[in-house]
Amino acid sequence: MRKPRIVVLGAGYGGLMTVTRLQKQLGTNEAEVILINKNDYHYETTWLHEASAGTLHHDRVRYDVKDVVNTSKVNFLQTTVDDIKVEEKKVITSQGEVEFDYLVIALGAESETFGIQGLHEHAFMISNVNSARQIREHIELQFATYKNEEVPKDERLTIVVGGAGFTGIEFLGELGNRVPELCKEYDIDRSKVRIVCVEAAPMILPGFDPELVKYARATLEKKGVEFHIGTPLKEAKAGSVLIAKSEDEVEEIKAGTIVWAAGVRGNRVIEKAGIENMRARVKINRDLRVPGHDNIFIIGDCSLMINEETERPYPPTAQIAMQQGEVCARNIAALLHGKDDLEEFTPDIKGTVCSLGENDAIGVVYGKKLTGTKASFMKKVVDNRALYMVGGPSLVFKKGKFKFF
Template identity: 40%
Template sequence: MKNILILGGGYGGLKCATTLQKKLENEDVSVELISKHDYHYPTTLLHKIAVGTYSARKARIFYRHLLKRKNFSFFKDTITKIDIKNRQISGELACYKYDYLVISLGFEPNDFNLKGVNEYAFKLSTLNEALRLRHHIETKFKDYRYHMDEKDLVFVVCGSGFTGVEFAAELANHAKNLCEMCGIDKKLVKIHLIGRSEHILPMFRADLSQIAKEKLEKLGVNVVAGNVIECQKDGVVIENADKSTYEIKANTVLWTAGVKGSSVIKDSNLETRASRIEVNEFLQLPGYEDVFVLGDCAIANDRDIIHAPTAQLASQMGEYCGLNLIKLVNGEELKTKFKFKHRGTVCSIGHTDAIGMAFGKGITGEPAAFLKNFIENKWIFGVAGFWNVLKKGQFRFRSSY
């Protein structure tokens, strides 16, 4: 029996597994998915979990509920090393062999070796990290009257890409509710979004970037252009274009300024760039036709990266990989190269507002927010079915806080 081993249950790995479960007809093939968590969670919604507007209970989709077909298994383990030459994968709990390997271990925050980032800044890299930030934010509001420290109501977001903008907007929208519940003047809440230039959301064209900036400022977010050169226990140090520096004092700093591939890739002595593996046109590790690399772990050169959101790209990689694996186990030759199909990119500015690109045109407001929700629901439907869309999906009115 041939064994397909999938490392990581994010958008790429899970889509690969569910594609195989739906379309693999060969019963003499086993498929094993390994993840350090029992569940998949949408990384595109971590900002809502961190703010407290989407529950972690709804976010979780358990792998064992999804992989029910004969010869399909899930193992909970943390991968520590990949030995390609010996076809062996080491985890904290066991070692695994494979005939075909899919590496989809996701991303890690990239601190660019800046002082204080690891020590003092929150990151939105996992569901548990989002929950830790959520508890921290709620505590700052609930206990404000005990300490009366103005810095408890000041929030600094480092990075003006998707995650930073969506978190700042979600927090700005929800701050009104938090202040009302805790008896705090909304004017005391300060949210600073720091980016390297005036052009936030650099993946969008200039006019959409400007619209997003105006929407954020209308919500009360202070958009700052400058380089964060140090994170401190009570704030950040920012460098201007003229090399002058100043500080913003805050007791909450969120780092969203960059990501890199899993450190397991680098620790396994695989050739990488920023902990990512350069793959061929079939998403294979060069020289190893039995090894595929997906998502944030891969650098695919033959693709259009304009407006390419990580989740959408990883999902398409996962489906493509699953279909290729079916061909390989059936003894067929791979002929069709991977090509990314851009189906729209949307950045939420709160639950009912957004900006984005769809069908080559810019969209804003509630139509963009509707498209954002549709994209999220389409993903849930694709891997977990209609009833999970009803239970866990995104709709016009919130169903959980």
């Protein structure tokens, strides 16, 4: 008799958590586990703003899949997922088809541009290791070029960040620290550099405590960030953005670097597969399965769950993806063991910390508001915990953040 085959798509927070738990919970004879991922490494999506700003090397934000996956129990296949044939129980990859009995879709998010013209062509997105280091190098080349052109163009030194949500603010915090270093490196006066944040919503960090938001804004302004809040970005062009100052007034800001950090959506494969979705996110059952598909789980940023207290969806976070991974693994094991009553998932939000650059942050942890070095310390604890959950103490030792003060 053929062993049932579990295929996990994606080695992000959710996928790796599922696989590392499955390899503990299942005997080798119980099931075949296949993990499919584009790269041979996992990266910490929540650290990419640092790699993008150049404050943390990109090798610090990634580790080999094989460092945490037991390859005697799990087959790792490095390839790209192109499509999923739900009814035929097949995954189509660049290297061929893979059949499954159970499927876990943990493909993560993509950037959402909301149809804003020119973003795809002219803006960078903080999406993965490749895009992060391209942003870092692009900014650095702007500074280097400024000092070597016959007529220096000040706009080269302007960095526009679209979005004042979590990623936008964390990236601005890192830029605030990085820009003085770049100025020193390239003999440039700090006053020549502009860091501009453009946000359509009427506030930064929506959903955060107002007192903490105030602290964050003041901190970033002290680092030289200019905020244009309640100001939609209308268009990105080669070397500039158009922002709507009011209904009739459009302002052009010339900028050597445009980074779009304002929205995420699920993975396009979801849409291609024909699973019912909203911006490629699927409203899953409480047991993490796709309605009508008892053998397909979706976790992480491609899943959509409603917080019944607020009647709004839970945000796509690493914390939730990892918790889902644990429940997903247990539910698959239960199915294999012939059980029918699967565990229902409820997020256990321990807290949220938003970094404002090395040594500063804001956050709410176990209901307590934190700012400054205390919050920054907690941010590092959160970051190290994610490593610990997937790879245990040895991974924390290898990739953890220990420069606490």
